[in-house]
Amino acid sequence: MTSTLVPPRVVTAPVQVGTANTVRIENVERSFAVREGRRDVLRGVDIELGAGEIVAVVGPSGCGKSTLLRLIGGLDAPTSGTIRLDGTGISDTDERTAISFQEPRLLPWRTLAQNVELGLPRRLRGRARGERVRELLELVGLSHAADQRPREVSGGMAQRASLARLLPATPACCCLMNRSARSTH
Numbered sequence: 001m002t003s004t005l006v007p008p009r010v011v012t013a014p015v016q017v018g019t020a021n022t023v024r025i026e027n028v029e030r031s032f033a034v035r036e037g038r039r040d041v042l043r044g045v046d047i048e049l050g051a052g053e054i055v056a057v058v059g060p061s062g063c064g065k066s067t068l069l070r071l072i073g074g075l076d077a078p079t080s081g082t083i084r085l086d087g088t089g090i091s092d093t094d095e096r097t098a099i100s101f102q103e104p105r106l107l108p109w110r111t112l113a114q115n116v117e118l119g120l121p122r123r124l125r126g127r128a129r130g131e132r133v134r135e136l137l138e139l140v141g142l143s144h145a146a147d148q149r150p151r152e153v154s155g156g157m158a159q160r161a162s163l164a165r166l167l168p169a170t171p172a173c174c175c176l177m178n179r180s181a182r183s184t185h
Helices: 065-072 112-117 127-139 155-169
Strands: 009-014 023-034 037-049 053-058 080-085 097-100 173-176
Touching: 023 065, 037 065, 053 065, 065 097, 065 173, 097 155, 112 127, 112 155, 127 155
Parallel strands: 097 173
Antiparallel strands: 009 053, 023 037, 023 080
16 A cells, blocks of 8 residues: 655755754655555655755655654664765764654653753763753753753743753754644644
């Protein structure tokens, strides 16, 4: 079974940010085995994202937006085609990429500060770890909530804590997933 695809639309805005590199997606396809045969999610995707660009991938539910971001982030592999970051392929656990998921994915038994600390490099030790966590929480406007647990804060605050956890990695390519707004039509 092959479903009708509504391809995601890519909207770009040039912005100079950090040390981002070029992402090149060439003839990428991603299919999944289903009981009825195969479900094509992405087909023939060709995109080049320049260094420092901020890109929005928009489209209806089920069109492959999250699948595309997981492929770019190295969490999944295309069925065919290639994805390259600065000329080299992206692999699983690729340190050049980072992903913030649609849900914050915070550990409920830890405080926001403890969740953010999980994203720090292991080489950062002692007092420097606490200072970096405080800087990150201040950056996302959560200094006042450092000692609260995820269930004690709003969804937006939890999402910002998730973003703060992602930032220490200083990835060359950062994929942020957001829930789509519900249409009233």
